[in-house]
Amino acid sequence: MPAEHQLFTAALGLQAPWQVSDVRFDPEAGRIDFDVQLPAGTRFCCPRCGVVDQPVYDTRERSWRHLHFFQYQAFIHARLPRVRCTECGKTSQVAVPWARPGSGFTQLFEALVVALCREMPVNTVAARFAVGDDAIWRILEHDVHSARDRADFSQVRRIGVDETASRRGQHDISLFHDFDEGRLLFACAGRDQQTVARFAEELSAHGGDPERVEAACMDMSKAYIAGTGKHLPNAAITFDAFHVIQLANEAVDHVRRMEVKAEPALKHSRWTWLRDKHAWSKRQMIQAHELTRLRLKTARAWRLKETLRDLFRQAENREQADALFSSWYSWARRSRLAPFKRLAATLQRHRQGLLNAFDSRLSNGRVEGINSLIQAAKARARGYRTTRSLATIAYLIAGKLVHLPASPYTQVRAKTAS
Numbered sequence: 001m002p003a004e005h006q007l008f009t010a011a012l013g014l015q016a017p018w019q020v021s022d023v024r025f026d027p028e029a030g031r032i033d034f035d036v037q038l039p040a041g042t043r044f045c046c047p048r049c050g051v052v053d054q055p056v057y058d059t060r061e062r063s064w065r066h067l068h069f070f071q072y073q074a075f076i077h078a079r080l081p082r083v084r085c086t087e088c089g090k091t092s093q094v095a096v097p098w099a100r101p102g103s104g105f106t107q108l109f110e111a112l113v114v115a116l117c118r119e120m121p122v123n124t125v126a127a128r129f130a131v132g133d134d135a136i137w138r139i140l141e142h143d144v145h146s147a148r149d150r151a152d153f154s155q156v157r158r159i160g161v162d163e164t165a166s167r168r169g170q171h172d173i174s175l176f177h178d179f180d181e182g183r184l185l186f187a188c189a190g191r192d193q194q195t196v197a198r199f200a201e202e203l204s205a206h207g208g209d210p211e212r213v214e215a216a217c218m219d220m221s222k223a224y225i226a227g228t229g230k231h232l233p234n235a236a237i238t239f240d241a242f243h244v245i246q247l248a249n250e251a252v253d254h255v256r257r258m259e260v261k262a263e264p265a266l267k268h269s270r271w272t273w274l275r276d277k278h279a280w281s282k283r284q285m286i287q288a289h290e291l292t293r294l295r296l297k298t299a300r301a302w303r304l305k306e307t308l309r310d311l312f313r314q315a316e317n318r319e320q321a322d323a324l325f326s327s328w329y330s331w332a333r334r335s336r337l338a339p340f341k342r343l344a345a346t347l348q349r350h351r352q353g354l355l356n357a358f359d360s361r362l363s364n365g366r367v368e369g370i371n372s373l374i375q376a377a378k379a380r381a382r383g384y385r386t387t388r389s390l391a392t393i394a395y396l397i398a399g400k401l402v403h404l405p406a407s408p409y410t411q412v413r414a415k416t417a418s
């Protein structure tokens with residue numbers, strides 16, 4: 001074998017008996033093509049029954065996209081052998097060490113695609129490699145789901161469930177995450193009781209046990225509550241700060257919308273009222289200062305909401321939370337603000353679940369953390385067509401999957417780190 005063929009055989013990571021037999025370099029087309037072949041007379045095990053020393057029956061020309069060589073697109077071409085087994089009589093395709101069956105990409109190329117799709121939208125990755133979006137999606141579907149098939153859920157004890165719209169005005173998706181590991185466990189279409197049943201099945205399929213789930217954190221939707229009671233029988237249902245504040249924000253906005261016609265000063269103030277006061281910009285601070293002097297209903301609503309937020313910040317245990325909630329509840333009931341009277345009634349009805357948050361210390365920071373990952377997933381999946389595609393990206397960036405292929409360019413670093 002000429003020296004440069006030996007070099008490329010090594011550079012492509014090929015194992016014997018495969019070796020580079022020809023290299024064609026076309027700088028104008030920006031590509032480099034490698035022919036890879038087997039020495040004449042190479043014999044294989046039967047891929048079906050494993051009987052050794054079978055001759056090649058016939059071959060089929062195939063090509064694979066490989067990692068770039070410098071700035072050049074690289075392709076591997078080989079004649080894939082089939083063996084007709086003398087033992088089992090079946091004719092079957094021999095697997096190649098550089099690609100999984102049926103893929104037009106090498107495993108290293110796929111690993112790079114997976115690594116890049118964690119950082120940038122799928123269509124950007126597709127454009128960068130000048131391949132179709134569909135090809136990138138097929139790689140992701142395969143690699144992410146096979147990594148997820150191997151994920152271990154045996155230690156899952158405290159979960160959270162959230163819903164998100166897959167696309168504006170489209171179907172809801174339920175997302176189940178692991179509070180202790182901060183990872184997405186399961187995403188599926190729908191937000192009814194059945195989604196909790198499907199989650200319980202997934203949990204079992206990955207070595208977990210629905211009976212050992214101790215706490216389930218959720219919004220106050222009847223479907224999740226009922227589904228959890230049925231399918232996660234030992235989970236304490238918990239309503240976390242994030243969802244409670246979400247409801248309080250809706251109530252504030254309701255009051256503001258009723259009042260804005262009579263009080264034009266309230267125009268363009270929506271985000272000031274909804275935002276955590278600790279996160280106000282200077283402009284919002286001034287605006288709030290001006291508006292709170294106007295004896296507005298919206299300002300009273302806002303104070304009710306912020307007091308509720310403070311309850312979650314200040315209470316150190318269930319007893320303190322219970323006492324603070326009692327005084328908030330009577331204030332809200334007397335507030336003469338219909339949306340807050342309704343909210344107070346709702347929270348009172350779910351009081352135990354609200355207080356459970358202080359037992360199980362389910363930090364709302366984690367819910368927000370997961371939510372921001374899901375928002376990132378939506379951005380990465382721009383142009384996706386199905387719920388499954390969004391779920392794939394969500395698993396990729398929020399699933400903490402340990403069996404994903406490692407990026408071909410970070411292997412060395414990963415090894416020294418461990």
Ligand SMILES: [Zn+2]
Pocket residue numbers: 046047048049050051085086087088089090
């Ligand atoms: Zn055989």
